[in-house]
Amino acid sequence: MSRSFESASESELAEVLESETHVDMEKLLSLCWHGIPDLMRGEAWKYLLGVTRPEKSEELSRSKRMEQEYSELERTLQVNPGPTSELVRCIKTEVKRYRPDEDFFCEARTQQRMERILRGYLHRHSTEFLPGMVHLLGPLVYVYHGNEADAYHCFYELMNRLGGGLTFAGCKRQTVTFMTLLRHTLPDLYQYLEEDQVAGGQWLTSWLQFLLARELPLPCVLRLWDSYFSLRYIVWQPSPAALSTFHPREASLQELHIFVCLAILEACHEELMELDDAELLWYLQHLPAMDMGKVITQAMNIKDDVVARSIL
Structure with a gap:
């Protein structure tokens, strides 16, 4: 497939979405992979x-x-x-902490919607609350600000896709794979992070588990997720064989995400190498805006190099 990442035009998407009888999912996946116009993202x-x-x-x-x-x-x-009163307080606290510099998420109405969706999800699924769930939910509430039910159901489906990647064992496997790739693809940065005792820390857990929803500016998250959601739904199999056969739009979300994280570190490589411990950690938790189309292109280039060198 082409590695051009110009956003799909509204007319192209409208033609697919407004079909009277059937939405051509293959065409929709192909168009959305390149980015979705803001007004059409929700649908x-x-x-x-x-x-x-x-x-x-x-x-x-x-x-x-x-x-x-x-x-x-x-x-x-x-x-x-x-949820227990203690858990409700925890949810409220995490929601209030979410993107405090953005007016939309500081509105009481928005925070109440997020709290209700999270409480509903936890009540229905009897699963452990992870603070990162707030960061996964936030972009969905933003996109579906007029429809709480849509935000809830999209959150439910996203959580299904992430599946085992949110468990301790799943995150550990992803971390081992990521650090192996980092050591081979960016050895000087890997060594620098090791020396500063930052490699494999809490920042990486957040990066891998929660799709950079906390670290990237919101517009970058939305653009990145356009491509992530355009992947066919395939269960994550954290193995060298799975990564070596990776193909755009025919891979799990987590497979692409590992290479995207590497591409971001490569793009920020020079800046990171000039920072001290505290500055380095802050930077990794507050990434600058970047062209996510170019990041995804580079992620696939890194993957090609990994396969060619038989790193895994």
Whole structure:
């Protein structure tokens, strides 16, 4: 496939999305891989994440059913609050910390929506709350600011795709793979991070588990996720064989993400090498804006080099 990353035009996407009978998912995946215009991102993401089905005859009934499901979940939470009061306080605290410099996320209405969605998800799935869930939810609430049910269902599907990558064992496997690749592809930076005792730290756990949703500026996150969601849904298999057969749009989200993280470090290489311990950690947690299309292109170039050199 072409490695050009010009954003799909509104007319091209509109032609696919406004089909009367069936949305051509292959064409939609191909277009969205290159970036989605802001005004069309919400509708496109629902198809990419499987919240909306390609058959238009099912669209209205499915949409109503999903809205009803979320309304019922909200009513259940009013009767049975679900998470303990301590957990509710923890959720509130993390939500208030999320992007405090952006007005949208400082609004009480936005914070309440995020809290309800997280409480509903935890109540329904009986899973452990991870502070990084707030960062995964934030971009979805931003995109679906007018529809809480859509944000909830997209969050549910995203969590399904991340799956084992959010567990301790899954994160450990990703970290080992990433550090192996970093040592071979950027050996001087690897050594520098090791000397400063920053390599493999908490920043890396956040990078790998939560798709850079905390570290990148929001517009960069949205653009990156356009490509991530355009990948076919394949379960992550953290093995050398899986990475060596990686192909754009026919790989798991986590496979591409590892190479994207490497590409970002390569792009910031010179700046990172000039920072001391405290500055280095702060930089890794507050990445600058960058052209995510170019980052993804370089990620695939790094992957090609890894395969050619038989690093894994």
